[in-house]
Amino acid sequence: MRIYNLLLRVYPASFRNEYAEEMRAIFARRLHAAGPLGVIGLWLQTIPEVIGNAAIVHWDLLRQDLSYTARMLRRAPGFAGTAIAIVALGIGATTAAFSVTDFVLLRPLPFPQPDRLVRLYEKTSAYSQLELSAANYRDWKAGSTVFESIGLHHSAAGNLVGIGEPQRVGGTAVSFDLFPTLRVQPLIGRLFTETDDRDGAPGTMILSYRLWQTQFGGDPSIVGRQVLLDTESFTVIGVMPRAFRFPGSEVQYWTPLRFNAEMYVDRNDNWHYSVGRLRDGVTFEQAQAEMDVLAARSKQQFPAENKDVGAILTRLADDGVSQQARLLLYALSGAAACVLLIACANLANLLLARALERRRELAVRTAMGAGRERMVRQLITESLLLAAGGGALGVAIAYGSVPLLNRLVPTALPLASQPTVDLRVLLFAIALTIVTGLAFGLAPLLRIGGEADLGGLREGARSGGGQKEGVRSTLVVVEIMASVVLLVSAGLLLRALWNVQTTNPGFRSENVLTLGTPLPTPQFDRVVTRDAFYTRALSSIRAIPGVTNAAFVSHLPMGRMKGGIWPVSLDGRPVNRAENKNAFLRYVTPGFLATLGIPLITGRDTDDSDRQDRQAIAVVSESFLTRFMPTETPASAIGHHFTFALQERVIVGVAGEVRMRGLERRQEPQVYLPFRQVADGNIIGYIPRWLVVRTASQPVAVAAPIRSIIRQIEPTLPVNDVATLTDVVERDTASRAAQVRVLAAFAAIAFVLAGIGIHGLLSFSVSQRAQEIGVRLALGAQSGDILRMVVHRSVMLTVAGVIPGVALAYVAGRSMDALLAGVKPADAPTMIAAVGLSVVMTLVGSVMPTLRALRVDPISALRAE
Amino acid sequence: MLPPATFHILLALAEEDRHGYAIIQDVTARTNGELKLSAGTLYRSIQRMLEQGLVVETRDRPAPEDDDERRRYYRITPDGAAAARAEARRLGQLVKMARAVGFATGKI
Numbered sequence: 001m002r003i004y005n006l007l008l009r010v011y012p013a014s015f016r017n018e019y020a021e022e023m024r025a026i027f028a029r030r031l032h033a034a035g036p037l038g039v040i041g042l043w044l045q046t047i048p049e050v051i052g053n054a055a056i057v058h059w060d061l062l063r064q065d066l067s068y069t070a071r072m073l074r075r076a077p078g079f080a081g082t083a084i085a086i087v088a089l090g091i092g093a094t095t096a097a098f099s100v101t102d103f104v105l106l107r108p109l110p111f112p113q114p115d116r117l118v119r120l121y122e123k124t125s126a127y128s129q130l131e132l133s134a135a136n137y138r139d140w141k142a143g144s145t146v147f148e149s150i151g152l153h154h155s156a157a158g159n160l161v162g163i164g165e166p167q168r169v170g171g172t173a174v175s176f177d178l179f180p181t182l183r184v185q186p187l188i189g190r191l192f193t194e195t196d197d198r199d200g201a202p203g204t205m206i207l208s209y210r211l212w213q214t215q216f217g218g219d220p221s222i223v224g225r226q227v228l229l230d231t232e233s234f235t236v237i238g239v240m241p242r243a244f245r246f247p248g249s250e251v252q253y254w255t256p257l258r259f260n261a262e263m264y265v266d267r268n269d270n271w272h273y274s275v276g277r278l279r280d281g282v283t284f285e286q287a288q289a290e291m292d293v294l295a296a297r298s299k300q301q302f303p304a305e306n307k308d309v310g311a312i313l314t315r316l317a318d319d320g321v322s323q324q325a326r327l328l329l330y331a332l333s334g335a336a337a338c339v340l341l342i343a344c345a346n347l348a349n350l351l352l353a354r355a356l357e358r359r360r361e362l363a364v365r366t367a368m369g370a371g372r373e374r375m376v377r378q379l380i381t382e383s384l385l386l387a388a389g390g391g392a393l394g395v396a397i398a399y400g401s402v403p404l405l406n407r408l409v410p411t412a413l414p415l416a417s418q419p420t421v422d423l424r425v426l427l428f429a430i431a432l433t434i435v436t437g438l439a440f441g442l443a444p445l446l447r448i449g450g451e452a453d454l455g456g457l458r459e460g461a462r463s464g465g466g467q468k469e470g471v472r473s474t475l476v477v478v479e480i481m482a483s484v485v486l487l488v489s490a491g492l493l494l495r496a497l498w499n500v501q502t503t504n505p506g507f508r509s510e511n512v513l514t515l516g517t518p519l520p521t522p523q524f525d526r527v528v529t530r531d532a533f534y535t536r537a538l539s540s541i542r543a544i545p546g547v548t549n550a551a552f553v554s555h556l557p558m559g560r561m562k563g564g565i566w567p568v569s570l571d572g573r574p575v576n577r578a579e580n581k582n583a584f585l586r587y588v589t590p591g592f593l594a595t596l597g598i599p600l601i602t603g604r605d606t607d608d609s610d611r612q613d614r615q616a617i618a619v620v621s622e623s624f625l626t627r628f629m630p631t632e633t634p635a636s637a638i639g640h641h642f643t644f645a646l647q648e649r650v651i652v653g654v655a656g657e658v659r660m661r662g663l664e665r666r667q668e669p670q671v672y673l674p675f676r677q678v679a680d681g682n683i684i685g686y687i688p689r690w691l692v693v694r695t696a697s698q699p700v701a702v703a704a705p706i707r708s709i710i711r712q713i714e715p716t717l718p719v720n721d722v723a724t725l726t727d728v729v730e731r732d733t734a735s736r737a738a739q740v741r742v743l744a745a746f747a748a749i750a751f752v753l754a755g756i757g758i759h760g761l762l763s764f765s766v767s768q769r770a771q772e773i774g775v776r777l778a779l780g781a782q783s784g785d786i787l788r789m790v791v792h793r794s795v796m797l798t799v800a801g802v803i804p805g806v807a808l809a810y811v812a813g814r815s816m817d818a819l820l821a822g823v824k825p826a827d828a829p830t831m832i833a834a835v836g837l838s839v840v841m842t843l844v845g846s847v848m849p850t851l852r853a854l855r856v857d858p859i860s861a862l863r864a865e
Numbered sequence: 866m867l868p869p870a871t872f873h874i875l876l877a878l879a880e881e882d883r884h885g886y887a888i889i890q891d892v893t894a895r896t897n898g899e900l901k902l903s904a905g906t907l908y909r910s911i912q913r914m915l916e917q918g919l920v921v922e923t924r925d926r927p928a929p930e931d932d933d934e935r936r937r938y939y940r941i942t943p944d945g946a947a948a949a950r951a952e953a954r955r956l957g958q959l960v961k962m963a964r965a966v967g968f969a970t971g972k973i
Contacts, residue, residue, distance in 0.1 A: 015912065022885050022936065023904035029886070046903065053905035060913060 001028065007047065010054040012061055013373040061374075065381035072382065076354075080386065082756060083350050087390020087437075089749050090343025091429040092397025097336035097742070098429075099402055099422035101329045109317055110243060112183040113277075117316035118284065120150065120274045120291065124308045126580045131270040134263045139301075140294045140311060146287040150276035151178030152257055153247065158229035159520050161716045163215050168518050168720035170250045171205075173257035181277045182246065189223040189238025192256050196237075199260040203234040209242040211252040229255075230520030247273070267305035275316060288313045308580075327819055328739045331489065334812070335746040338482045340429060342753045344436040345475040345482075349757055351383070351440040352472050353764040376442065383441030387434045398426060404742075473797060476757045480801025481808065483747070483754040484838055488809030489816065490747035491830035493740045496821040500733055506658030506667070507557060508597030512725035513699035514556055515691045517710060517717060524687060526680045527612055533713060534589050534675070534688070540709045544702050546695045551592035552675065552688035554585070556725075557660045558732045564686065568669075569643040570628055583624055583669035584660050585645055587688050592672065593619070593655055595694045596725075602634045603653030610674035617677070618644065619653040621670035628669070644671055645683060662732045664821055692725070699724050736819075751841060754801075758845035762794055766849040770856050778858040790853050794846040802838050806831060867952045870902060870910045875919065875941060875949040882923050884936040885911070911939065919945035 004027050008020050027046070034042045073080040111117060121129040122136060132152070141150055153174040160167045176192040185191075186206065196204045205227065207216070216222050225236045234255065245251060263269075278287055295311035362375060398421045517537075524530050534552055541550045555564050565582040586592075590607045593600055601622065610617055625637050632640065634654040641650050657667040675688050695702055707719050730737075766773070773786055813825025823830075867875075877883060877891040889902045914920045923940040941949075963969040 015908070018912070019885075019904075019908040023908060026886050026889065026904040026907075049903045050905050053903070053909045057909050057912065060909075060916075064916075 001031070003043075004046070007050045010051060011057055012054075012377070014061070015057050061377060062381065065378050066385070068378065069382045069385050073385075079350060079354060080389075082760070083347060083386045084390040084393060086343050086346045086350070086753060086756070087387055087433050088393035088397055089753065090340045090347075091391055091394025091426070091433060092401065093746060093749055094336040094340040094429045095394070095398035095421060095426045096401040097332045097746075098425040099398070099420065101333045102422050102425065114317060115315070116148075116278045116280075117182070118276050118278060118287065118313045119316055119319055120276055121312050121314065122270060122295075123310045123312045124580065129312060129314065132272045132274055133267050133270045134259060134272060135265075135267045136298060136306070136309065136311075137272060137274060138264065139298055140291065143294045143297070144290060146279055146282045146290050147276040148279045149177050149181045150274055151175045151181045152272045152274050153178055154257065154272050155247075155251075156255060157518065158253075159518055159716070159718050160215065160227070160229060161718075162228045166716050166718035167215070168516060168718045169211065169252045171253040171255060172247060172251045174254050175257045178257075178275060179254075181275055183277075184240070184244055184246075186238035187241045188220070189236070191238060192254075196256045197258055199258050201256070201258075203229075203232055204237045204256060205229070205234040206238045206240060206254045207236055208240055208252045208254075209244070212239045229253075231523050267302055284313065284315070327816060328736070331493070331816055331819070332739060332742055332746070335486055335489065335743050335750075338486050339746050339750050339753070340432065342479045342482050342750050342757075344432060345479050346753050346757045346760075347386075347433065347436050348440040349472050349475045350760060351437065352475075353760060355440070356764075356768070379441050380438060383437035384434065387430070387437040391430045391433065394429070395421075395426065472761055473800075476754075476761050476797050477801040479750075479754040479757045480798060480838060480842075481805040483750040483841075484802055484805025484834055485809045485812055486743075486747040486750045487834035487837055488806070488830055489812050490740070490744045491834055492813050492816070492820055492823055492825065492827055493743055495823045495827060495830055496819060497733065497736055497740045499821045499823060500663045500736065503659065503663040505557065505663060505729060506598060506656055507725075509725040509729045511695050511697065511699050512596065513693045513695065513702060513706075513722070514559075514725050514728060515693075515703070515706060515722050516689060516720040517552075517691050518689050518720065519687055519717065521684045521687070522681070525684065527676050527678065530687065531676060536713050537691070537709060538589065538591075540713075541691075541693060541702075541706055544705050544709075546697065547702055548694045548696055549591055549595040550691065550693040551595045552589045553592050553690050553692060554587045554686040554688050556690050556692070556728060557596070557658055558662055558728055559690065560721075566645050566671075568628055568671075572641070572643070572648070581628065583620070583628075583644065583671045585683075585686055586670065586672050587675045587678065587683075587686050588672050589675050589688060592692070595692050596658075597694075598658055599656040601654045601656060603638050603651070605653060606672065606674035611676050612678075614677075616647045616649040617652045617674065618642075618649040619655050619672040620651055621655050621667070622657055623667045624669035624671065625654065645673060645678070645686075647677065649673070649677075663729070751837065754838075755841045755845045758794060758797065758842055759848065761797070762790065762846050762849035763852060765793070766790060766853045770853075773853055773856045774858045774860070777856065783854050786853050786856075787850060790850045791846060794842050798838060798842040802835055805838075806835065809834070866955065867948060868910070869900075870906050871914060871919070872949065872952050873900065873902070874907070874910055874914065875945055875952075878920060878939060878941040878945070879949070882938045882940040884938050886936075888939070914945070917944075918942055919948055 001024070004024065008016055008023065011020070030042060031039065109117065120132065120137075120140070122132055124130055131154075137152060141147075144150075151174065153172050156171045156173045158169060158171060160169050174192065176194050176197040179191045187209065189206070191206070192204065195201055207222070212218060212222060216225075219225070222236050222239060227234050227236055240254075257272075278284070291311035291313055295306075295309060299306045299309065365375065402421050519530065519533070524533070538550050538552070541547055564584055564586070566585040568581045568583050570581075588606060590605060590610075592598075593605050600619075603619070606617065606619060620637070622634065625632050625634065628642070629637055629640065637651050637654060639650060641648055643649070655670070655672065658670060659665055659667060660670060661668065678686075691706070693699065693702060693706065703722050707722075710717060710719050773789075776786065777783075809831075810825055813820070813827075817825060873892045873895070874888055876895065877888045883891065885904070885907055889904075889907060893901050911920065915922070919942060920939045921942055923938045960969055
């Protein structure tokens with residue numbers, strides 16, 4: 001019989017209360033009748049019977065609750081709609097933002113044991129992270145014991161010719177030990193070996209899956225095939241798996257990185273990236289300590305070159321995400337968390353308000369004998385139904401918005417795929433919402449407790465007031481506070497974006513078309529060969545109707561190649577890289593400054609008379625003078641000599657400042673050199689390979705004629721990255737702009753939610769106090785008094801939320817300082833705008849409740865009493 | 866269409882109000898022991914029938930000496946009787962159809 005009692009527990013309590021006793025009696029008779037032998041059979045029948053029937057009873061109750069809930073919600077569509085919208089926005093926005101953040105910042109790299117992978121950099125007083133020089137790398141690698149293995153890579157690119165249209169493809173040169181360090185295997189073929197790495201070995205290459213598929217149709221017999229890259233022939237030895245991207249997603253092939261004796265000569269020639277795998281049991285700190293020792297030893301051995309050189313390790317997982325991008329993603333996640341918080345607070349408030357409204361209904365049902373358990377079930381069903389509706393919509397929002405947020409993912413990461421909605425985050429957001437829903441959905445029962453809620457039954461009983469009113473006000477204050485923080489943050493970032501975008505880059509970007517013409521070497525090693533190409537191309541291009549000017553340059557401003565510095569030496573002293581006196585080097589064809597609209601302050605531009613056999617000249621930027629010749633004016637600087645790019649040069653002109661590396665970078669010294677004044681085969685990385693064309697209107701229209709001109713002159717030369725200069729400049733701020741937009745969207749959501757919160761709270765308290773208002777009016781209160789009463793309440797709420805909100809916003813602004821591009825965290829216009837918006841929001845939220853309060857008819861209010 | 870248990874309970878209540886155990890005994894007797902309702906099935910069905918208004922709990926108690934304080938008595942409602950009649954008609958139609966094709970013989 002005890003067992004049967006236990007068994008009955010699977011029934012809902014309400015059912016048990018009703019029928020358990022009789023069921024026990026019936027079962028007792030059966031047990032008695034069955035006799036000792038039949039007992040087992042009876043139990044075998046009874047157990048499944050009880051479970052099956054209990055399930056049906058549970059289902060019946062759920063059905064009842066659902067239909068009751070649906071009826072209730074249909075009667076309060078505003079409540080249901082608001083609750084669902086709040087939950088959906090909260091879950092959707094949070095999940096999308098956290099998914100992207102998690103993908104970029106937290107997810108491990110797609111290599112085995114990624115936490116053991118590190119990068120080794122040099123560091124100087126000027127650069128916290130500097131690529132390695134070959135010589136230092138060799139010494140440190142030989143002296144180290146902490147690495148299981150370590151390898152090098154640096155970027156490369158080549159023109160793929162002989163397969164369809166000539167094409168520019170990005171690649172990476174890797175030392176043979178790099179792939180084993182990452183512990184990756186090829187999909188087909190083999191990896192590089194030490195023999196591939198030897199100077200003078202035949203060219204070998206490994207293809208990316210994408211290049212293999214797009215250019216070679218996934219040919220299974222690709223291994224062994226010869227491929228022409230620029231003018232050099234390479235044998236394909238393998239294809240990497242589809243998901244392998246290293247170091248970034250734009251890399252399409254890998255070639256061996258070869259060292260020769262020459263590369264070890266200059267200890268300050270820093271251009272290699274490294275990846276090392278720490279030995280088992282070696283901690284990051286131990287490894288860093290050993291590197292410090294090795295760097296100190298090098299400093300002793302090479303006091304001149306390594307005077308200022310240290311070694312620093314970073315985790316590979318932290319690499320590639322700039323401090324700025326990281327900060328922005330954190331800001332987004334913070335904003336998303338704020339939105340979720342506001343959403344939960346709002347939901348809680350809504351449910352509390354509803355609970356008070358329903359106090360009477362629940363009291364009536366209790367009085368009519370509904371058990372506590374039935375009410376709990378009913379309220380849980382209602383909360384869950386709302387949470388589920390909102391959750392479903394929220395999931396849809398999350399899935400819809402993650403692709404939009406994808407644009408925020410930097411391309412320079414070895415991540416295999418695009419971020420997708422993160423199920424863990426989604427579940428967390430949904431769980432939080434459900435918990436909120438349940439916690440506050442069940443609140444009315446706290447009142448009902450053990451004793452009957454007689455107050456609730458009393459005719460015209462007023463609810464509200466007291467403790468719960470306090471909770472609800474607090475929730476609204478929290479909402480206002482969070483929305484102020486978001487508004488201020490979004491405002492600061494908007495101001496920063498605006499600051500950045502209105503920065504004068506120093507050139508006129510409108511009506512300029514830019515094209516890559518990646519002249520291959522050794523074909524274009526000699527100046528005369530290049531001269532012939534430039535002269536033919538430029539004269540034909542200038543003849544295109546609509547083209548006003550055209551020139552070639554080493555690297556575009558704000559283009560992909562952001563570096564390009566070269567040491568400067570003054571007064572005939574030998575060049576010393578360790579001094580960190582550097583300027584940006586750009587070889588140009590005559591007319592470059594005019595084409596980009598960079599003003600010439602004094603002197604002349606480079607021209608066709610600046611030939612190889614003439615005096616080497618240079619045009620420098622104003623900041624070159626401030627940095628290296630602070631005593632000279634632009635006019636007096638003309639005629640001064642300095643050594644740069646392997647030659648002594650005389651200054652013939654001073655040009656205006658340009659932001660070469662990005663709008664947010666400060667102005668840096670620029671040196672423009674005539675393309676002819678370089679020895680054949682020297683500094684080939686700086687051959688002018690970018691064409692800039694200024695047009696009278698619509699620059700895109702001349703792209704097609706320019707392509708055909710280039711093809712005519714040089715059929716195997718690809719034309720890549722055709723874009724207007726405006727686009728290039730915009731791309732510089734694109735991810736910042738996208739992130740600011742997302743943050744602004746969050747702020748808007750938060751703002752609307754907080755508005756809904758205020759509106760809900762006030763209209764509820766007005767409806768609860770309708771009788772009081774009626775009495776006051778009947779006793780002679782003017783409508784002005786009533787107005788004051790309601791408005792006073794909303795003003796108090798706003799003040800209570802805005803003041804801590806502004807303080808918190810200032811803290812948030814301080815932590816985002818690096819993103820603000822000079823905008824102060826306490827930026828007055830932003831603060832005033834945010835506070836103003838909050839006040840407007842409060843007023844708008846109070847309008848309806850106030851009107852309702854004024855429309856209270858004293859007679860009917862009193863009659864109800 | 867009524868669930869079989871519901872139909873049997875309605876039949877058991879057709880002549881007089883009964884408590885739960887009496888319903889089970891009546892159904893067993895009527896079906897010559899072929900259908901023995903379990904307590905779970907009985908009360909689960911009764912709860913639903915109460916909700917649908919097919920039966921009501923009755924306050925009329927039998928003479929005190931027969932009464933057991935714990936027992937609840939159930940009475941068929943006009944709706945319950947109508948539902949049982951409709952079900953009987955439906956079953957009759959079915960049997961007629963079965964007879965027409967030779968699946969059933971004799972008189973019922």
